[in-house]
Amino acid sequence: MATSASTINLQTGEEARQATAISPARLIGRRFLRNKLAIAGGVVLTLLYMSALFADFIAPVPYTEVHEDYVFVPPQLPRFRDEQGNFHLRPFVYGLDSELDMDTFRFVYSEIHEEKYLIKLFVEGYEYKLLGLIPFNRHLYGVDAPGVFYLLGSDDLGHDMVARVFMGARISLTIGLVGVILTIIFGATLGTVSGFYGGGLDTMIQRIIEFLMSFPAIPLWAALAAAMPPNWSPLQRFFAISVILSLIEWTGLARQVRAKVLSFREMEYTLAARAAGASDARIIFRHMLPNAFSHIIVVATLAIPGMILAETALSFLGLGIQPPQTSWGALLKQAQLVSVLLQQPWLLIPAFFVIAAVLTFNFVGDGLRDAVDPYSL
Incomplete structure (x- = not known):
């Protein structure tokens, strides 16, 4: 009987040791789920994107119907x-x-x-x-x-504001995602190349980054948006604005990824991979970028609100999305006059959706940042 009891205890101890072996991804997930504000933000974001996806179903009439x-x-x-x-x-x-x-x-x-x-x-x-x-x-x-x-x-x-708001959400929310995807591509690639190879290539990339960061963002975006041909289709204008918004945003991410890669370059696993004859591409994509991926995701999540606000500002100034397409910024353009605000205050409703999207993205981004922090409790 004693032997049986000791065996059970040994099995229990083994199970306990296996239970404590938690992968980093699961550990990050547990930390994130403890952040109630981030979870609430994620729920609201899901509802916003679902409403944009099913905007035609929600809208009782076409958003262009007069x-x-x-x-x-x-x-x-x-x-x-x-x-x-x-x-x-x-x-x-x-x-x-x-x-x-x-x-x-x-x-x-x-x-x-x-x-x-x-x-x-x-x-x-x-x-x-x-x-x-x-x-x-x-x-x-x-x-x-x-x-x-x-x-x-x-x-x-006489446009229905429900139809306009949710159809506008498609543009405003999608531009943020597309712009951030481009930011990740530019920033992660150039930041990794700059930090990994160093030397003259690193110096050249850093000088280009400093040159782009020296421009004020809104005037540069406005100038580039105003230079777009007026005969472009809505789809062409959409992707052009996405590229314009990511033109400067990638520079900050590139510098942060470069700093990460500089530290990864001296790690033992990198030196071991070099000694084993691994190619530069394998070292970068197999060892360095996966280690920086969590940081990239956090930075990208926190950058999306800036993209949404930038699109809203451009469309508010008449330099972004043009009719018959609509976005939250284009809808707010109607609320520029004080007389309109006093007599038709419901035209400010899109502003509450902008605020909700920006705040919830920040909540989720803060939650991800705390979750990937190894020193967080």
């Missing part, structure tokens, strides 16, 4: 009680009647209590391709014609 009779309609909230105080299980909205105010020369809308339009889910509407592949005509919500339902209001052309 309604001249419904210009600057305030946000309509779903109602559960009618004007007589009766409760309804199904939400509804009233019909709208417009009248031109001769003092302010803007339309004033009033509700037509005799017209009730039920808000329905998964209604039929305009046709589109779900995920760009599947023909589909169902939408998240809507009302029967001739009723209208502007959940977030409308703009100066």
Whole structure:
């Protein structure tokens, strides 16, 4: 019996030793999951990207559809009680009647209590391709014609702000990702080459980086964006803006990767690989870049908010995304005038989405930075 008990204890000890052998990736994952703010940011980011991916499904009408009779309609909230105080299980909205105010020369809308339009889910509407592949005509919500339902209001052309905001999210959020991917490619490649080979090549790359970093970012971006041919397609302009945004951002990453590679170059595993006859490419891609990968991911995550803000600034100045395409910055361009802010404050709604995206990316980036820090508790 004693032998059996000791065997069990030995097995338990072996299992305990195996349990303590945690891979670095799993250790980073555990540290990240302990950061509740980063997890919350990740959830919000997932919702933002899912809403951008399914923007056509969420939008009740096409984002380019113009309604001249419904210009600057305030946000309509779903109602559960009618004007007589009766409760309804199904939400509804009233019909709208417009009248031109001769003092302010803007339309004033009033509700037509005799017209009730039920808000329905998964209604039929305009046709589109779900995920760009599947023909589909169902939408998240809507009302029967001739009723209208502007959940977030409308703009100066009667565009539905829900459709504009979520279709604009596709541009603003994707430009941040594409710009960061280009930043990683340029910064990681040139930083690794600079740190690994050193000498005159290192000096030349560092001088180029210093030259690019000496330019003020916003004026340089504005000048390059203004130089784009006006006849370019929206897709060409999109990728051009992505390249412009990453033109300066890669320099900071390149310097950080160079510093990492300089320390990796003297490590024992690098010297052993050289002694074994490994090629430079194998040493770089097999040993150095994987060790710097966690740092690159953290820097890239923290760089995405800057990309989103830069695109928003360019589009706000009229130098970014042009109609009929839209982005959060292009939507905020309508809110430049103080009179618009006072009379149509709902045009500032895209700003809250920008703030949410920037804050959540920063939360996730801070969580990743703390997770990959070997000295964090």
